[in-house]
Amino acid sequence: xxxxxxxxxxxxxxxxxxxxxxxxxxxxxxxxxxxxxxxxxxxxxxxxxxxxxxxxxxxxxxxxxxxxxxxxxxxxxxxxxxxxxxxxxxxxxxxxxxxxxxxxxxxxxxxxxxxxxxxxxxxxxxxxxxxxxxxxxxxxxxxxxxxxxxxxxxxxxxxxxxxxxxxxxxxxxxxxxxxxxxxxxxxxxxxxxxxxxxxxxxxxxxxxxxxxxxxxxxxxxxxxxxxxxxxxxxxxxxxxxxxxxxxxxxxxxxxxxxxxxxxxxxxxxxxxxxxxxxxxxxxxxxxxxxxxxxxxxxxxxxxxxxxxxxxxxxxxxxxxxxxxxxxxxxxxxxxxxxxxxxxxxxxxxxxxxxxxxxxxxxxxxxxxxxxxxx
Numbered sequence: 001x002x003x004x005x006x007x008x009x010x011x012x013x014x015x016x017x018x019x020x021x022x023x024x025x026x027x028x029x030x031x032x033x034x035x036x037x038x039x040x041x042x043x044x045x046x047x048x049x050x051x052x053x054x055x056x057x058x059x060x061x062x063x064x065x066x067x068x069x070x071x072x073x074x075x076x077x078x079x080x081x082x083x084x085x086x087x088x089x090x091x092x093x094x095x096x097x098x099x100x101x102x103x104x105x106x107x108x109x110x111x112x113x114x115x116x117x118x119x120x121x122x123x124x125x126x127x128x129x130x131x132x133x134x135x136x137x138x139x140x141x142x143x144x145x146x147x148x149x150x151x152x153x154x155x156x157x158x159x160x161x162x163x164x165x166x167x168x169x170x171x172x173x174x175x176x177x178x179x180x181x182x183x184x185x186x187x188x189x190x191x192x193x194x195x196x197x198x199x200x201x202x203x204x205x206x207x208x209x210x211x212x213x214x215x216x217x218x219x220x221x222x223x224x225x226x227x228x229x230x231x232x233x234x235x236x237x238x239x240x241x242x243x244x245x246x247x248x249x250x251x252x253x254x255x256x257x258x259x260x261x262x263x264x265x266x267x268x269x270x271x272x273x274x275x276x277x278x279x280x281x282x283x284x285x286x287x288x289x290x291x292x293x294x295x296x297x298x299x300x301x302x303x304x305x306x307x308x309x310x311x312x313x314x315x316x317x318x319x320x321x322x323x324x325x326x327x328x329x330x331x332x333x334x335x336x337x338x339x340x341x342x343x344x345x346x347x348x349x350x351x352x353x354x355x356x357x358x359x360x361x362x363x364x365x366x367x368x369x370x371x372x373x374x
Contacts, residue, residue: 212254
């Protein structure tokens, strides 16, 4: 790890992920007046990242001028542009940049390996999304990813982040203190996510998912009770805040980071890009759904809207407990053997289907896997 590589990683994350997180959670603070504004300064970047940040600047300008325009359509347009910014983090390495990142001059072999990998992928081909959806040998893996991604978002986490101020206001928090409580919640989310990075290899993916959804479902149920009783019991407002904190902790240790890791571990390289496409699509569609309907749920159901999130958490928890295996310290073939029973296919049959579904280059890869197993 060179200093240049560390700085590039930090600046890239701050220039992209930080602004994405800002627009997911902190932007909810101006909601009571109906107009948003984005005052963050664009970070100094090079190449594609610099160009990509132009989307963020354009979105900020539109958001800032929305009040003058007196139209909510401008806000919607700015959020669409911000979505493009969040979905377009590209990295370009050069022929000199790689030398600076690695800290040594001889990078020809690594550059050549990149070109070879690029040619290999073009020659061998990949699973399309359609072929993945119709491939019996990966059926339950695909269903599992869809369920986990839906559970991750439909459990209500972004409803909490989008409208945290409204939740705390309804819980009786003083209006002057709400922004500080929201910042504290964001800090807790960051700390617990970092903690999950260190404990995932020791505890395993499955146990963190189960524990996370247990905490989320329990906190949603208690939050419903606390919000209903806060007008009659004075300390219930503090219980509401505690429930939100427990919910964020539960989501940060499992449901938030683990599903993307499971995609990597449950699919081969040939099917992994298509699996990420499906998982990412489900993720953002579910995210959009929660952001769109939460206010209507809150208006129609009040505190009972969190019971819907509780039910989704319990349903996802049950599915993971019954279907999803532990992938820690397991190879793809070991995971494949476990899921083959669930798919009701023999392992050799899966390999044959892989050969039939993939181009010639991938067939050789599958044959190599078969030979190495013997």
